[in-house]
Amino acid sequence: MSNIITPTFKDIINSYERIKRYSHNTPVLTSKSINNILNTNIYFKCENFQKVGAFKFRGAINSILSLSKDELQKGVATHSSGNHAAALALSAKIANTKAYIVMPKNAPDIKKKAVKSYGAIITYCEPALEARETTLNKIVKKTGATFIHPYNNFNVISGQGTAAYELINKIPDTDIVIVPVGGGGLLSGTAIAAKGLNKNIKVFGAEPKNADDAYQSFIHKKLIPSDNPITIADGLLTSLGTMTFEIICKNVDNIFTVKEDTIIKAMKLIWERMKIIIEPSSAVPLAAIIENNVLFKNKKIGIILSGGNVDLSDLHYFNNL
Amino acid sequence: MSNIITPTFKDIINSYERIKRYSHNTPVLTSKSINNILNTNIYFKCENFQKVGAFKFRGAINSILSLSKDELQKGVATHSSGNHAAALALSAKIANTKAYIVMPKNAPDIKKKAVKSYGAIITYCEPALEARETTLNKIVKKTGATFIHPYNNFNVISGQGTAAYELINKIPDTDIVIVPVGGGGLLSGTAIAAKGLNKNIKVFGAEPKNADDAYQSFIHKKLIPSDNPITIADGLLTSLGTMTFEIICKNVDNIFTVKEDTIIKAMKLIWERMKIIIEPSSAVPLAAIIENNVLFKNKKIGIILSGGNVDLSDLHYFNNL
Numbered sequence: 001m002s003n004i005i006t007p008t009f010k011d012i013i014n015s016y017e018r019i020k021r022y023s024h025n026t027p028v029l030t031s032k033s034i035n036n037i038l039n040t041n042i043y044f045k046c047e048n049f050q051k052v053g054a055f056k057f058r059g060a061i062n063s064i065l066s067l068s069k070d071e072l073q074k075g076v077a078t079h080s081s082g083n084h085a086a087a088l089a090l091s092a093k094i095a096n097t098k099a100y101i102v103m104p105k106n107a108p109d110i111k112k113k114a115v116k117s118y119g120a121i122i123t124y125c126e127p128a129l130e131a132r133e134t135t136l137n138k139i140v141k142k143t144g145a146t147f148i149h150p151y152n153n154f155n156v157i158s159g160q161g162t163a164a165y166e167l168i169n170k171i172p173d174t175d176i177v178i179v180p181v182g183g184g185g186l187l188s189g190t191a192i193a194a195k196g197l198n199k200n201i202k203v204f205g206a207e208p209k210n211a212d213d214a215y216q217s218f219i220h221k222k223l224i225p226s227d228n229p230i231t232i233a234d235g236l237l238t239s240l241g242t243m244t245f246e247i248i249c250k251n252v253d254n255i256f257t258v259k260e261d262t263i264i265k266a267m268k269l270i271w272e273r274m275k276i277i278i279e280p281s282s283a284v285p286l287a288a289i290i291e292n293n294v295l296f297k298n299k300k301i302g303i304i305l306s307g308g309n310v311d312l313s314d315l316h317y318f319n320n321l
Numbered sequence: 322m323s324n325i326i327t328p329t330f331k332d333i334i335n336s337y338e339r340i341k342r343y344s345h346n347t348p349v350l351t352s353k354s355i356n357n358i359l360n361t362n363i364y365f366k367c368e369n370f371q372k373v374g375a376f377k378f379r380g381a382i383n384s385i386l387s388l389s390k391d392e393l394q395k396g397v398a399t400h401s402s403g404n405h406a407a408a409l410a411l412s413a414k415i416a417n418t419k420a421y422i423v424m425p426k427n428a429p430d431i432k433k434k435a436v437k438s439y440g441a442i443i444t445y446c447e448p449a450l451e452a453r454e455t456t457l458n459k460i461v462k463k464t465g466a467t468f469i470h471p472y473n474n475f476n477v478i479s480g481q482g483t484a485a486y487e488l489i490n491k492i493p494d495t496d497i498v499i500v501p502v503g504g505g506g507l508l509s510g511t512a513i514a515a516k517g518l519n520k521n522i523k524v525f526g527a528e529p530k531n532a533d534d535a536y537q538s539f540i541h542k543k544l545i546p547s548d549n550p551i552t553i554a555d556g557l558l559t560s561l562g563t564m565t566f567e568i569i570c571k572n573v574d575n576i577f578t579v580k581e582d583t584i585i586k587a588m589k590l591i592w593e594r595m596k597i598i599i600e601p602s603s604a605v606p607l608a609a610i611i612e613n614n615v616l617f618k619n620k621k622i623g624i625i626l627s628g629g630n631v632d633l634s635d636l637h638y639f640n641n642l
Contacts (some may be wrong), residue, residue: 027348048596232638268639275369275629277596280638308596315636317553317601318589 006247007154009196012161012189015062019159022061022094026050026163028170033273034286038293041300042286043174044270045167048278048308052086052114054235055163055186055306056150060087062159063148064095072097074144079125079132081107082235083307084150089120100145102136110311151185152241161189167302168197177302178285181205181214181255182236184244186306191251205248205255206288208232208263213239215255218248232260235281235307256288263287270305277308327568328475330517333482333510336383340480343382343415347371347484349491354594355607359614362621363607364495365591366488369599369629373407373435375556376484376507376627377471381408383480384469385416393418395465400446400453402428403556404628405471410441421466423457431632472506473562482510488623489518498623499606502526502535502576503557505565507627512572526569526576527609529553529584534560536576539569553581556602556628577609584608591626598629 026046035041047055064076075098078088085101092099099120103112104127115122125135140147149156163186168174177194181187184205191203207214211229217240225239240248248255267283270276282305289296312318347367356362368376385397396419399409406422413420420441424433425448436443446456461468470477484507489495498515502508505526512524528535532550538561546560561569569576588604591597603626610617633639 046596053596264638268633271598271633275367275374275598277592277598310638312589312592312636315633317585317631 002242002246004243004246005154006243007158007161007189007192009192011158012165012193012196015155015158016162016165018065019058019061019162023058023162024050025166028167029274029276031274034269038289039297040289041298042289043167043171043300043302044274045163045302045304046276047163048276048282048305052083052090053307053309054083054087055160055304056083056087057090058162059153059156059159059185059189060084060148061091061094063153063155064091064097066155067146071146074146075100076148077136077139077143077145078102078148078150079136080150081111083309085111085120086114086118088148089115089118092120093118098145100139100143102132102139104132108311149241151183151238152243154243157185157188157192157243157247159189160186161193163304164190164193164302165197167304168194168201171300171302172198173300174201174302175299176202176204176296177304178204178206178288179304180233180236180281180284180306181207182281183238184214184240184248186304187214187252188244188247190304191247195251202253203251204288205252206285207236207255207257208284209257209259211236212257214248215257217245218252218255221249233263233281233284235279236284256292258284258287258291262291266290277310278305279307279310282306282308323563323567325564325567326475327564328479328482328510328513330513332479333486333514333517336476336479337483337486339386340379340383340483344379344483345371346487349488350595350597352595355590359610360618361610362619363610364488364492364621364623365595366484366623366625367597368484369597369603369626373404373411374628374630375404375408376481376625377404377408378411379483380474380477380480380506380510381405381469382412382415383483384474384476385412385418387476388467392467395467396421397469398457398460398464398466399423399469399471400457401471402432404630406432406441407435407439409469410436410439413441414439419466421460421464423453423460425453429632470562472504472559473564475564478506478509478513478565478568480510481507482514484625485511485514485623486518488625489515489522492621492623493519494621495522495623496620497523497525497617499525499527499609500625501554501557501602501605501627502528502569503602504559505535505561505569507625508535508573509565509568511625512568516572523574524572525609526573527606528557528576528578529605530578530580532557533578535569536578538566539573539576542570553584554602554605556600557605577613579605579608579612583612587611598631599626600628600631603627603629
């Protein structure tokens with residue numbers, strides 16, 4: 001298909017060995033009441049309990065630990081307003097190097113605060129992608145820092161694959177793994193890990209209908225980016241990259257798109273029945289199971305709950321703090 | 322002191338053996354960031370993940386499984402608007418008998434719905450305690466059902482003690498166990514379990530300053546009920562009973578009272594750092610550690626997170642559902 005070198009199953013195993021000292025082997029939870037409602041056996045891999053509250057830590061720490069000594073000294077850089085920024089900042093702190101993070105001026109305060117708390121060097125820019133890239137390029141040129149792309153990156157994808165690797169090693173008779181897809185780093189790593197462990201496991205992506213670039217790209221076999229999508233699943237706004245597109249086309253069995261209403265219902269189901277906090281993006285796979293219930297009946301299904309970073313300030317308990 | 326027969330450590334062990342087929346041995350979670358902030362080693366026993374979302378299931382199922390065949394056939398009854406009602410309703414369903422629940426008319430819809438969903442027979446009454454007791458007495462007289470008091474009951478206390486029993490068996494070098502105190506069922510059972518396993522473990526209660534009857538009763542060595550207390554910790558409004566008072570005086574090392582602000586801060590800390598949902602009452606022990614930090618430094622502390630039943634409807638994600 002192309003000249004892009006993509007990770008193999010061996011790269012996932014190597015990444016797992018590389019990062020396991022630093023990342024949490026997060027718990028796998030089940031919910032009898034959700035299983036009763038949906039007639040399924042779902043295993044939730046709780047990456048909301050991962051460091052920085054999201055699976056993104058795996059890819060970020062894996063990338064940093066893969067740098068040469070010389071590269072490491074010059075630091076890392078990225079542009080992001082989300083979990084990847086926090087993950088890269090914490091990973092840089094752990095590896096005792098610098099993280100240069102380019103953030104749009106209008107990023108939520110809560111995200112700015114998180115990145116700052118890990119000691120990153122933040123540069124604010126205009127919100128448009130072009131401004132973010134220009135600002136980042138200047139920083140990379142000046143500092144020699146290595147740009148760590150949030151998903152279209154060999155070591156990031158390999159790192160993200162370690163979550164499914166842990167999950168399936170724990171539940172070896174998994175029939176299906178289903179994960180949310182935004183830029184595709186998690187889905188790519190998951191597919192390589194799952195098929196490497198057992199080629200009979202079905203690997204599905206799930207994304208909001210309102211940001212269905214992965215679905216469109218997957219069925220038309222060419223990259224079709226979303227144009228300013230709007231969805232409650234704010235971690236899934238980005239479109240596939242060249243590397244993740246190639247891996248997904250080769251290794252993923254299907255991509256489901258879901259309605260906004262179902263995402264919210266799935267999220268509430270997890271909060272209420274499991275008493276855990278997940279962000280909307282994490283609820284997208286369960287939403288796909290709700291909307292396509294018949295396909296999942298009596299199956300053993302692994303879901304990666306991608307993260308738990310939500311703004312709680314409007315909950316009545318907290319809105320006077 | 323009195324003629325009241327109180328449970329022994331042996332009763333806790335027997336209860337554990339009796340209920341373990343039905344209750345979850347809930348996970349024990351830790352939080353590096355909370356430990357870093359407070360300079361402690363805290364082990365959180367997650368009874369928010371227990372059936373009906375609260376430790377109350379333990380006492381309720383233990384009481385029902387302790388009934389004679391004849392008693393069981395006639396069913397059980399209680400007056401409660403909280404977690405005990407749901408716990409008794411589910412326990413009765415499991416044991417294939419009837420639960421008669423007297424609830425104040427003005428109980429929150431979410432609680433009425435939960436109790437109804439377990440198939441209980443609900444009788445609504447005026448909110449005052451007198452009306453609740455009169456209504457309950459009529460039902461007991463008519464049906465022959467056994468009244469299961471929410472906390473001032475031998476088998477309820479023994480059942481609640483199984484949470485600390487599991488926790489300390491998992492973390493045998495625990496220095497301190499600290500749990501919220503309302504009616505005192507959890508604190509009583511915890512004290513018997515902890516002292517039975519290791520008499521050097523300190524057992525503390527924690528309650529809101531705004532509902533400090535346990536503290537007042539504990540230091541004055543006589544029952545001093547609260548008069549219509551108001552606190553965000555809505556599970557801790559009730560006052561000690563004769564049996565729990567006696568056990569607490571004999572077995573508990575201290576009771577801490579905490580401010581409302583600290584309860585909310587502690588609750589937010591757990592939601593944000595641990596990504597789990599707890600109700601305000603569950604946050605009271607952590608609030609006591611925050612307010613008295615120096616006493617807890619470098620200690621291994623077990624906390625029982627008593628429950629996770631909160632109304633999420635005003636969170637922006639859910640308020641249009």
